[in-house]
Amino acid sequence: MEITGAQAVMKSLEMLDVDTVFGYPGGAILPAYDPMIEAGFEHVLVRHEQGAIHMAEGYAHATNRVGVCIVTSGPAATNLVTGLTDAMMDSVPVLAITGQVASTAIGSDAFQEADVTGITMPIPKHNELVTSAERIPEAIKEAFHVARSGRPGPVLVDIPKDILSAPFEWHWDDRVDLPGYKPTVRGHGKMVREALDLIASAERPVIYAGGGLVRARAAVELERFASLLGLPVVTTLMARGVLPDTHELFVGMPGMHGHYAGVRALQESDLLITLGARFDDRVTGKLAAFAPEAKIIHVDVDPAEIGKNREVDIPIVGDVKVVLEQLLTVLEDKQRKGQFEELVPDATAWRAHLGALKSQHPLRVDQPEQGVLKPQSAIRAVYDVWGDEAVYVAGVGQHQMWAAQHIPYTRAGQWINSGGLGTMGFAVPAAIGAKAGVGRDVPVVAIDGDGCFQMTFQEIAAAVQHDIPVVFVVINNGYLGMVRQWQSLFYEDRLSQVALPQDLPDLLKLADAYGIPGFRIDRIEDLYTTLEKAHAITDQPVLVECRVHPDEMVFPMVPSGASNEELIESAEEWYARVAEQQA
Amino acid sequence: MNHRHTLSVLVENKPGVLTRIAGMFARRGYNIHSLAVGPTEDERVSRLTLVVGTEAVQLEQIIKQLNKLVHVLKIVELEENAAIEREMQLVKVNADPAIRSQIIEIAEVFRAKIVDVDHDSITIEVAGNPSKLEAIVELLQPYGIRELVRSGTIALARGTRSISDGSKLRMRQVS
Numbered sequence: 001m002e003i004t005g006a007q008a009v010m011k012s013l014e015m016l017d018v019d020t021v022f023g024y025p026g027g028a029i030l031p032a033y034d035p036m037i038e039a040g041f042e043h044v045l046v047r048h049e050q051g052a053i054h055m056a057e058g059y060a061h062a063t064n065r066v067g068v069c070i071v072t073s074g075p076a077a078t079n080l081v082t083g084l085t086d087a088m089m090d091s092v093p094v095l096a097i098t099g100q101v102a103s104t105a106i107g108s109d110a111f112q113e114a115d116v117t118g119i120t121m122p123i124p125k126h127n128e129l130v131t132s133a134e135r136i137p138e139a140i141k142e143a144f145h146v147a148r149s150g151r152p153g154p155v156l157v158d159i160p161k162d163i164l165s166a167p168f169e170w171h172w173d174d175r176v177d178l179p180g181y182k183p184t185v186r187g188h189g190k191m192v193r194e195a196l197d198l199i200a201s202a203e204r205p206v207i208y209a210g211g212g213l214v215r216a217r218a219a220v221e222l223e224r225f226a227s228l229l230g231l232p233v234v235t236t237l238m239a240r241g242v243l244p245d246t247h248e249l250f251v252g253m254p255g256m257h258g259h260y261a262g263v264r265a266l267q268e269s270d271l272l273i274t275l276g277a278r279f280d281d282r283v284t285g286k287l288a289a290f291a292p293e294a295k296i297i298h299v300d301v302d303p304a305e306i307g308k309n310r311e312v313d314i315p316i317v318g319d320v321k322v323v324l325e326q327l328l329t330v331l332e333d334k335q336r337k338g339q340f341e342e343l344v345p346d347a348t349a350w351r352a353h354l355g356a357l358k359s360q361h362p363l364r365v366d367q368p369e370q371g372v373l374k375p376q377s378a379i380r381a382v383y384d385v386w387g388d389e390a391v392y393v394a395g396v397g398q399h400q401m402w403a404a405q406h407i408p409y410t411r412a413g414q415w416i417n418s419g420g421l422g423t424m425g426f427a428v429p430a431a432i433g434a435k436a437g438v439g440r441d442v443p444v445v446a447i448d449g450d451g452c453f454q455m456t457f458q459e460i461a462a463a464v465q466h467d468i469p470v471v472f473v474v475i476n477n478g479y480l481g482m483v484r485q486w487q488s489l490f491y492e493d494r495l496s497q498v499a500l501p502q503d504l505p506d507l508l509k510l511a512d513a514y515g516i517p518g519f520r521i522d523r524i525e526d527l528y529t530t531l532e533k534a535h536a537i538t539d540q541p542v543l544v545e546c547r548v549h550p551d552e553m554v555f556p557m558v559p560s561g562a563s564n565e566e567l568i569e570s571a572e573e574w575y576a577r578v579a580e581q582q583a
Numbered sequence: 584m585n586h587r588h589t590l591s592v593l594v595e596n597k598p599g600v601l602t603r604i605a606g607m608f609a610r611r612g613y614n615i616h617s618l619a620v621g622p623t624e625d626e627r628v629s630r631l632t633l634v635v636g637t638e639a640v641q642l643e644q645i646i647k648q649l650n651k652l653v654h655v656l657k658i659v660e661l662e663e664n665a666a667i668e669r670e671m672q673l674v675k676v677n678a679d680p681a682i683r684s685q686i687i688e689i690a691e692v693f694r695a696k697i698v699d700v701d702h703d704s705i706t707i708e709v710a711g712n713p714s715k716l717e718a719i720v721e722l723l724q725p726y727g728i729r730e731l732v733r734s735g736t737i738a739l740a741r742g743t744r745s746i747s748d749g750s751k752l753r754m755r756q757v758s
């Protein structure tokens with residue numbers, strides 16, 4: 001059957017069971033938008049291409065399937081760069097299809113020509129400039145395969161306009177021919193056994209659970225493994241929920257704004273069982289002082305992560321879900337042989353110690369004066385109202401950290417944020433993408449900052465037009481709060497370009513302009529009643545503005561560049577330390 | 584301690600593969616001393632020889648990061664004494680008729696070839712390991728080197744084994 005390259009793009013996406021595509025048309029991609037009218041998937045018309053790729057990311061985060069976006073050449077394609085980088089940092093499987101000027105015009109500085117494969121060469125997991133229509137099915141199938149296998153990530157496929165229009169004989173083959181790409185799935189058996197021996201002899205073991213566990217959807221295996229051996233667990237910013245916060249082995253979140261016990265657990269440990277985490281500087285603090293007594297078991301599907309930042313005692317390359325299954329198989333075998341007890345570390349005292357740290361150092365939310373709405377209270381109330389069934393999507397800044405700290409996540413994929421790149425503007429489109437993925441029954445709540453929101457709120461139009469009922473909660477503190485916090489703490493409170501007038505724009509009028517219900521909460525007394533009203537609306541997008549007290553800071557905090565030992569729990573503690581150093 | 588390491592890299596012969604590799608080095612702040620690329624016995628495959636100066640931990644990262652590139656098929660580190668390394672060098676040296684014979688003598692000692700002779704210059708082609716190329720340059724220096732060009736290192740392991748053993752291009756199932 002002879003079809004055009006553009007029809008082949010549609011057919012390829014259909015063959016790969018794509019149900020939603022986020023995109024924006026234009027000159028070079030026009031040929032693809034014609035057969036799209038009949039295509040077997042939904043297209044969400046975004047308002048800026050950055051929105052398209054963040055939606056694709058949100059979709060992928062929430063469903064664990066490949067998120068797909070499609071845009072035209074030149075400025076549209078360059079608008080994807082932030083999202084590609086974000087997806088690479090957080091290992092999000094995304095396929096980006098970009099139109100390109102006709103292959104005969106490439107290199108001539110043609111209208112809307114940009115060297116997109118060149119620009120993005122160091123960014124996504126892979127990219128390709130397609131040079132013939134025959135190649136389209138393979139290119140898209142391979143891109144999908146690379147995006148979702150191994151360590152997931154974004155892949156970009158750039159297709160010139162003449163190739164989209166060229167006819168060819170359609171063919172499809174389920175196999176993929178990528179001789180240079182063979183992710184290791186199973187862990188090395190000997191290493192797996194050695195890991196268990198090392199755990200058995202540990203006194204202060206901790207599972208350092210990272211985002212890889214979420215990508216691998218290995219929550220069940222993690223829970224069984226941790227429970228069998230009685231191993232305390234910390235969940236990083238990217239792994240919140242992969243072990244429920246309510247679980248007795250859950251200690252906290254580690255990192256710059258982690259829970260006190262979460263940070264201490266890593267610092268005091270003698271064995272880190274690192275699962276799909278990457279010793280990011282936001283977790284380790286000053287690397288040389290990180291977990292100084294700990295031996296390291298490191299399981300990761302990406303061999304390059306092992307030994308990159310921290311020397312490792314037992315490296316295991318493999319899919320973390322499969323490696324956990326391998327570990328469990330050995331454990332079950334030992335149980336049958338009655339040799340299981342030998343493998344259980346004696347960590348009773350350690351667990352008790354961590355439990356005590358947890359109760360002695362809870363998150364602090366000082367009782368507000370009457371009337372004052374604190375951002376932490378607002379975020380807790382959002383959770384109280386939307387509950388465990390909802391998916392929470394955050395922007396970047398203080399509100400993100402509070403949302404990570406204060407909401408007790410209970411499942412993988414329930415918490416979506418931009419961790420590695422810290423991309424302001426992520427929440428609105430990512431929440432829309434997530435909602436498009438999870439469907440009617442699961443509420444999706446964006447918890448955004450007033451700064452972040454203004455970077456991408458134009459996508460509300462896409463949510464309205466395509467009937468994607470997301471709840472947008474804006475934590476309006478009138479500041480680029482996180483930057484202000486650093487200026488307050490580390491630049492002697494000299495505030496520079498961080499104020500955002502709280503009523504600019506007027507968010508109620510904005511909601512009105514988009515034709516969606518809008519609510520403003522500025523007193524704690526109204527918090528629950530107003531949130532309940534917003535909660536009752538499930539058939540259209542809703543905007544809730546929480547006008548919060550501007551002076552709150554996120555604590556605990558490991559000051560930037562400092563060691564985790566220098567964790568502070570309040571501004572007073574920091575100022576006292578500074579005064580002490582100056583004296 | 585920084586050491587010289589020679590890597591042989593088999594890559595799929597795809598457009599941009601060299602840029603990908605050079606770009607990865609630039610992006611991660613690794614240094615390349617020399618790079619040579621050319622076809623192999625299999626037309627679908629090119630072979631790069633990379634010489635890098637780095638310590639062991641970083642070398643491991645370089646190899647792992649190279650391996651992550653989809654078009655990279657295989658990487659082998661060639662140990663100095665278990666491999667044959669060659670570079671090629673062309674040197675244009677001042678040589679008026681009076682001293683021409685001295686220069687030809689030097690070339691003979693190094694088994695270098697005279698590839699061009701003009702009124703007052705001679706161009707010499709010499710191949711060998713890096714230290715040999717440096718040695719001849721040192722001897723020619725006093726006569727005045729007008730121009731010099733040197734290729735990147737190419738290298739092969741000694742013995743029968745081949746880098747492409749076991750790296751047959753295979754088809755795989757979509758997972």
Ligand SMILES: Cc1ncc(C[n+]2csc(CCOP(=O)(O)OP(=O)(O)O)c2C)c(N)n1
Pocket residue numbers: 395396397398399400422423424425448449450451452453475477479480481482483
């Ligand atoms: C695209 C981008 N630009 C700048 C920054 C730096 N930055 C990090 S947090 C932040 C402030 C965010 O302000 P807001 O959205 O109001 O959140 P808040 O911290 O007040 O909760 C800024 C400017 C960033 N992370 N991303």
Ligand SMILES: [Mg+2]
Pocket residue numbers: 397449450451475476477478479480481
């Ligand atoms: Mg703010």
